[in-house]
Amino acid sequence: MSDKLIKIACLYENLMNTYGDSGDVKILKFLLKREDYDTKVDNISLGDKFNADNYAFVFFGGGQDFEQTVVAKDLPRHKETIEKYINAGNPMFCICGGYQLMGSYYKTNSGITIKGLDILPLHTIFKSDKRMIGDTHYMTEWGEVKTFEDHSGQTYFDDTNKLHPFGNMIEGYGNNPQDHVEGLRYRNFIDSYSHDPLLKNVNVANEIVQMIITRHQVRTGKETTPVKVGEKY
Template identity: 40%
Template sequence: MTQSQEAPIRIGHLYGNLLNTYGDNGNLLMLQYLLKKRGLNYQTEVNSLEETLSKDQYDFILFGGGQDFEQSVVAKNLPSKALALKEYIESDGVLLAICGGFQLLGDYYITAAGQKIQGASLLNHYTERQDNHRFIGDITIHNDEFNEDYVGYENHNGMTFIKEPVKSLGKVISGNGNNGQDGTEGARYKNVFCSYFHGPLLVRNPHLADHLIDLVLKRRQEQA
């Protein structure tokens, strides 16, 4: 079969009707554009509060960010999907989490108002808050794995601290990153990529989107 005739790549937009702050849906549009450019078929669906999730349901998952209210709603529903997400992640499923999605994959995050929101504890990180301050502005980081830079825009009150075996997505060249202290930005674990970048991330960094697609295709081949 030619690539265009193969089974479509299944894309799941996790809580996509609730978490799409700062146009994070643009990450999905960029991924779809590059898949089409490669002659690859795809199908996309929103998986939200009413839908179930299984570990083999998708080839790629986007977990975006939202305001604190929407994220608190998602946090209450997330335990129903946590086991499937854990199995998906541990089996090298490709997942991109932005801002709130990044925070919710960790142990917990503290909102700007001081409320503690429990995360899914799927990645080893946690998020504290800043008092009357946000990290806002352009940011550039360097990713050692691919030896390339990523540019974006950050706007977050949270201060995220990652711990082993989680690695950062990149080292901060300019900007604040996860917490403004340790020079890290985002997170990387297996085929999970997390970032505070809005912009959106993949639109401004299509080379990263290409890496995600390569990982999706590699995993599909290994599972065939």
């Protein structure tokens, strides 16, 4: 394995990329190149084999209800490897639909319940009377974020002792209209409803880049310390 080649897994990009969420991966590739690293992005789709241990970073974008229904049927094959990867403190980033599928379920507008991986204690309910769309502005542990949201799914934490918000809202809706928080942070796993892409906010992108580099160094034997988990979490 090359010390300067970082492997990234992009889950179901052909189905879960409604708002061009893979732009986040392109930004990471650019920033990693600036740090003198090359990247290889594997797009993992329906029927593909996947072992998260082979990667320094895993990305999962958003999709519409139909695409989520299709992906939800294939995704359970990967639950064990994703859950192990997350709980070990490795970096993973999910947007919108990918966020929702990490929870126990997503109830659609038609009343159909899409079963998630149930890795994290959260659930999502589609509220047809409340489209959450527009600019968002929130504060994270890495500073402020300005981006864009467009969703009717409202996500709720089922265990607030385990899950913590990624950010506190200043403008916009975030997870839902009641809680005034955006996304979640669990160890080095981040979920968000932010598109545009989110990582145009370079303060956040740089922190994720450092997580990826540390994870890569552990994988290549250049670093023996596990990926650092945020002190707050």
